[in-house]
Amino acid sequence: MEILNLGCGNKFVTLKPGDTVINHDRIKHCSRVDVAWDLNDLPWPWPDDSFDLIVACAVLEHLKLNLVESLDECWRILRPDGRVHMKLPYWKHDAAWDDPTHYWQFSLGSFDQFDPEKKRGAQYAFYTPRKWKIVKPAFLNQRGSSVITLMQVRKP
Numbered sequence: 001m002e003i004l005n006l007g008c009g010n011k012f013v014t015l016k017p018g019d020t021v022i023n024h025d026r027i028k029h030c031s032r033v034d035v036a037w038d039l040n041d042l043p044w045p046w047p048d049d050s051f052d053l054i055v056a057c058a059v060l061e062h063l064k065l066n067l068v069e070s071l072d073e074c075w076r077i078l079r080p081d082g083r084v085h086m087k088l089p090y091w092k093h094d095a096a097w098d099d100p101t102h103y104w105q106f107s108l109g110s111f112d113q114f115d116p117e118k119k120r121g122a123q124y125a126f127y128t129p130r131k132w133k134i135v136k137p138a139f140l141n142q143r144g145s146s147v148i149t150l151m152q153v154r155k156p
Contacts, residue, residue, distance in 0.1 A: 001052045004077070007059025008033065022051075039073075040064045046077045054078060057087040058146075061096075061104045068128050071114060071151075075130040080155040083135060086148065093145040106147045108138040114151065 001020070005013045008023040012032055015021055028036040037045050040063055054077070060070045074084045089096035091105035112118040114132040116125060136150035 002050065002079075003053045003055065004046065004051045006039065006054060006056045007062070009058070011057065013055055022046075039070075042069070042073060044073050044077060048076055049079045050077045052079055052082050054082070054084040056084060058089075060086065061089050061102045061106070064103055067104065067106070067110065071132070072128055072130050075132070075153050075155075078153045078155075081152060083150055083152045085150050087141070087146050088148075090140055090145055090147050093143075095143075095145040108140070108147060110147065111138055111149050111151060116154075 001016070001018070003013055003019060003021045005021055005023045008025050010030075012023055013021045022034045023032055024035045024037060025033045026036065026038055035045060039059070042065075054074050056074070060067065063070055071084070078084065088104070088106040089102060091107055096102060096105040109120065111134055112120040113124045113127055115121040115134045116131050118134070131154040132151040133154055134149065135152050138147050138149040140146065141148055
């Protein structure tokens, strides 16, 4: 499995035998960061259909790109049936607003627009032609500070 760990910071994905992980961050702050890139600069530096899984924990809210733009780019670099695991700040929690580098906060329904099988996904299908399937519906972490979800690309 080819895994991209976006905005890894000091959190590195645990490998299973046969997995390959690319650790990304905005700057190369340690030797474990494989790719340094500002994700606000499109396109991201990976070719189409490069990864099976993207881990994006506590990173997308720091981008000037909105969620549609970020997920469109994730969709592009994921292989068919590829997945993105996201952890994002929950808008009702103080921690979502405490960090001055947060551009965005999210709700449990923020991802429904991307899945055409959801009511809002059908209603707002014009947001993006790049569609997703919600594999694990959004839920709050134990502190109630973050929204977590798992989505899978819909590609031929």
